[in-house]
Amino acid sequence: MSARSRVPELRFRGFLGEWEEEKLKEVVTFIGTGKSTFNLSTKKVGNKLYPVLGSRAVIGYDSEYDYLGNFILTARVGENAGKLYTYSGKVKISDNTVYIQTENLDYFYYFLTKFDLSKLAFGTGQPLIKSSELSNLKLFLPNKQEQTKIGNYFQNLDKLIEQKEKKHQKLGQLKKAMLEKMFPKEGATTPEIRFQGFSGEWEEKRLGDIAIFTKGKGISKADITHDGKMLCVRYGELYTKYNEVISILYSKTNSDINMVYSEENDILMPTSDVTPTGLATASALSQSGIVLGGDILIIRSHEIINRFFSYFVKGHKAKIIKLVSGTTVFHLYAKDIENLYLHLPKKAEQVAIANYFQKLDHLIDLQNQELKKLKNIKKASLAKMFV
DSSP, X not given: OOSGGGSOSSOOTTOOSOOEEEEHHHHSSEEEEOOOOOOOBSSOOTTSOEEEEOSSSEEEEESSOSEEEEEEEEESBSTXXXXXXXXXXXXXXXXXXXXXXXXXXXXXXXXHHHHTGGGGOBOSSSOBOOHHHHHTOEEEEOOHHHHHHHHHHHHHHHHXXXXXXXXXXXXXXXXXXXXXXXXXXXTOSSOSSOOTTOOSOOEEEEHHHHOEEEEOOOOOXXXXXXXXXXXEEOTTHHHHTOOSBOOXXXXXXXXXXXXXXXXXXXXXXXXXXXXXXXXXXXXXXXOTTOEEOTTEEEEEOSSSOHHHHHHHHHHOHHHHHTTOEESSSEEOOHHHHTTXXXXXXXXXXXXXXXXHHHHHHHHHHHHHHHHHHHHHHHHHHHHHSOO
C-alpha cells in the first residue's frame, strides 16, 4: 500500500500520521454467532427481563442474559445479511445473528457501514455471512483518540438526521390530521376546525353543476426539446413531480396550434392509472398558457379555488375512488367526476384553507430538503473519513 492510501481524504485538525493495517478480530473484543437459548416473551416487565437480539432488532425478552457489552449485529443468513444495528447492555443473541463485541462501538459501526458487509456475503438464494470471514477483514485504523472523534461525529450527525426525520414525520401527520378536520365530515356541513372570522354552513354542490371539463392533448417525444418555446405539463408528471399545487414547471415543448393550453385556476387530474388510488389526486395550476398533455382531465370553475379543491381531493381519496371505472386499467372521466358532491365555503375561506396547507407543505418541503442535505453530508463523510 502507498503512504497516501493510509491517510483519509478528510480528517479532524490535530491528527497526523498514517493509519495502521489490522484484522478486525485483532482490534475488537470478540466476533461470533449468537448461541443463546431462550424462553421468549414479547413484553419487558420491570428490570427482570433481558432483550433477545435477533438479526435486525430486539425480538423479545428472557429472564436471563448471556452477553454483556457493546454489540454490532447483523443477520447471519438471508436478505438482511450485512445490514447493521447496535445494542449495549445485558442481552441474549439468537443463533441467526452474527455479532461483534467492542468497546469502541461507534467507530466500528460506522466503519462497517461504510465498508458494506453485504460484500462479504456469498450465495444467491440465501446470502450468508460467516463470522470467520468477518474476523479476517482487513482495515486501516487511526489511534483510539481519533477513532473516538470520528465515532462521535457520526453519532451526532445521526442524531440530527433522526431529529429532522421526526420533525418531517410530525408535519406530515399534522397535515393528514388537518385534512380530516378542516373539511366537513360525511353528513356534516361545517368543519371541525375553522379559522377565526368564518361562520355559517358550507353549501353542498355537485361538481358538474359548477364546473366545465375538458382534456389535454397528447404531446409526443418530438415535441419536447431543451430549447422549446412553451412550458408544459404531461400526464406522468402529475404522479412523479407534482403535489397538490404545481409550483415549478419542468418541461418545454415546441408550439402547435392544435395544443391545449391552461387557464388560470385550472385543476388537473389524471384520467388513467393501474390503481384507483392513483387517480385520486389533483393538482392546482395557477398559470395560463401552459401546454397540457393527453390523459389529463382539466376542471374549470368560477366557484372553486383550484388549490382548495386539490387539498379537498387529498383528504377525500375514498370519495374519488368510488367514482373510478375500469378493472385492469382504471379511468376517471368527466362523466364520472361530475357526480362528485362536495361542500364549499365562500371563496375567502377557501383561500384561507388553501394558504394554510401551502404553508404547511412549504415547511414539510424545507424539512425534507434539510434532511436530504444531512444524509448527503453523512454519505460524503463516510466516503472521505475512512481509509
